Amino acid sequence: MYDFVVVGAGPAGSRFARRAAEAGREVLLLESGTVGEPLACSGHVSTDIWEYVDDEAVARLRQNRVYGARFHVDGPGSRSYPFYKREPVSNVIDRVGLDRTLADFAAEAGADLREGHTVVSVDERDDRVVVEASLGDGGETERFEARMVAGCDGPTSRVRRALDLPEPDELLHGVLGFDPESDASDFVDVHLTAPTFFAWRIPRGDAGVEYGLAAPPSEDVSGAFDRLTDAYGATTDRRCSGAIPVGPPARTTSDRGFLIGDAAAQTKPFTGGGILYGMRAADVAASVVDPEDPTTLDAYESGWRDELATEIRLGKAIRRCYSLPRPVQRVGLRALSGEIGVHMDEPSSFFSASNLRSLFSRGSPPEGKGRGD
Numbered sequence: 292m293y294d295f296v297v298v299g300a301g302p303a304g305s306r307f308a309r310r311a312a313e314a315g316r317e318v319l320l321l322e323s324g325t326v327g328e329p330l331a332c333s334g335h336v337s338t339d340i341w342e343y344v345d346d347e348a349v350a351r352l353r354q355n356r357v358y359g360a361r362f363h364v365d366g367p368g369s370r371s372y373p374f375y376k377r378e379p380v381s382n383v384i385d386r387v388g389l390d391r392t393l394a395d396f397a398a399e400a401g402a403d404l405r406e407g408h409t410v411v412s413v414d415e416r417d418d419r420v421v422v423e424a425s426l427g428d429g430g431e432t433e434r435f436e437a438r439m440v441a442g443c444d445g446p447t448s449r450v451r452r453a454l455d456l457p458e459p460d461e462l463l464h465g466v467l468g469f470d471p472e473s474d475a476s477d478f479v480d481v482h483l484t485a486p487t488f489f490a491w492r493i494p495r496g497d498a499g500v501e502y503g504l505a506a507p508p509s510e511d512v513s514g515a516f517d518r519l520t521d522a523y524g525a526t527t528d529r530r531c532s533g534a535i536p537v538g539p540p541a542r543t544t545s546d547r548g549f550l551i552g553d554a555a556a557q558t559k560p561f562t563g564g565g566i567l568y569g570m571r572a573a574d575v576a577a578s579v580v581d582p583e584d585p586t587t588l589d590a591y592e593s594g595w596r597d598e599l600a601t602e603i604r605l606g607k608a609i610r611r612c613y614s615l616p617r618p619v620q621r622v623g624l625r626a627l628s629g630e631i632g633v634h635m636d637e638p639s640s641f642f643s644a645s646n647l648r649s650l651f652s653r654g655s656p657p658e659g660k661g662r663g664d
């Protein structure tokens with residue numbers, strides 16, 4: 292019997308599998324398709340991402356360095372309000388490559404990684420969990436037993452449903468498209484034009500330019516995406532979409548199961564980004580959950596909230612600003628834009644000494660950085 296069966300080899304599942312295997316646990320990591328595919332993510336992350344991979348991967352996965360964001364209350368060509376640092380704030384990365392790298396680390400640490408295994412049922416018993424996986428269209432299935440199950444199977448988690456755990460507050464619908472023309476410029480553009488969220492343009496170096504938009508699924512997300520690319524005069528050759536969970540459920544653990552990553556809505560409410568929050572929660576789980584002792588799940592439930600709940604709460608407050616009247620947004624953006632000292636994953640860093648110093652000692656932006664239109 293395995294100690295843990297981990298469902299889903301995204302960043303959260305692979306990170307947890309790696310850390311648990313390194314701690315000497317017997318880990319089975321099941322992935323429904325091929326690791327990393329299909330793509331449904333911008334891969335725009337803070338530079339903290341490099342703490343999770345080795346030096347070789349940094350050069351291979353990095354597509355562009357980003358120094359800041361130009362916010363626009365309206366569409367392309369409208370006045371922009373730049374927020375920037377003098378060093379890179381974030382990186383744009385090859386997301387498919389990241390998933391492959393993290394899954395390989397898990398396998399090298401000893402996790403039993405099986406692709407092409409779609410988990411179709413989870414039966415939680417007194418002393419174990421029994422998980423059944425489908426091996427393809429032929430109807431063939433395989434059963435596995437473990438002391439615990441980790442649901443790392445993304446925003447529409449099947450494990451979450453099987454364990455009867457509550458749903459996230461909200462699922463947004465995100466759409467992406469890519470223009471192949473290369474662009475290694477320093478700024479992403481953010482347009483506060485999508486209902487309750489935003490649209491974006493991300494320069495991805497030789498990988499081209501990404502356009503994207505997210506909004507509640509009740510909105511015409513595809514139509515809004517077309518209007519965005521038309522306004523930029525861009526032609527996108529590939530399009531993909533995915534769900535973005537916002538607002539973690541009140542409970543993410545059951546008797547012998549727990550959720551990590553998007554399955555637990557461990558995302559930034561103001562960007563939808565969840566790669567790093569999910570991996571931080573995975574590290575908490577690997578350090579506190581003992582598969583022989585289900586009572587340790589309580590330590591995970593409180594531990595990941597200690598790590599992320601304040602940032603998520605502040606992130607929700609930032610997101611509320613996306614729905615303010617436009618004149619109010621303009622005043623706020625004008626007041627706050629300029630050089631910043633905030634960490635993009637930590638809204639609480641707005642109150643840090645480095646950000647307050649930046650706010651109150653603003654000079655001209657360096658050449659080529661942060662000049663508004």
Ligand SMILES: Cc1cc2nc3c(=O)[nH]c(=O)nc-3n(C[C@H](O)[C@H](O)[C@H](O)COP(=O)(O)OP(=O)(O)OC[C@H]3O[C@@H](n4cnc5c(N)ncnc54)[C@H](O)[C@@H]3O)c2cc1C
Binds near residue numbers: 332408449466534567
């Ligand atoms: C349009 C869009 C843009 C985004 N941009 C960013 C960004 O720029 N930066 C950022 O940090 N985040 C971004 N995100 C969010 C980010 O993609 C997620 O937060 C992140 O992927 C969560 O990782 P995860 O491991 O929890 O889940 P996932 O990455 O979704 O991984 C879940 C894995 O489980 C597998 N799986 C699902 N069901 C089963 C099953 N039944 N059996 C076996 N395997 C299963 C899936 O195939 C998948 O590999 C974006 C999301 C969207 C939709």
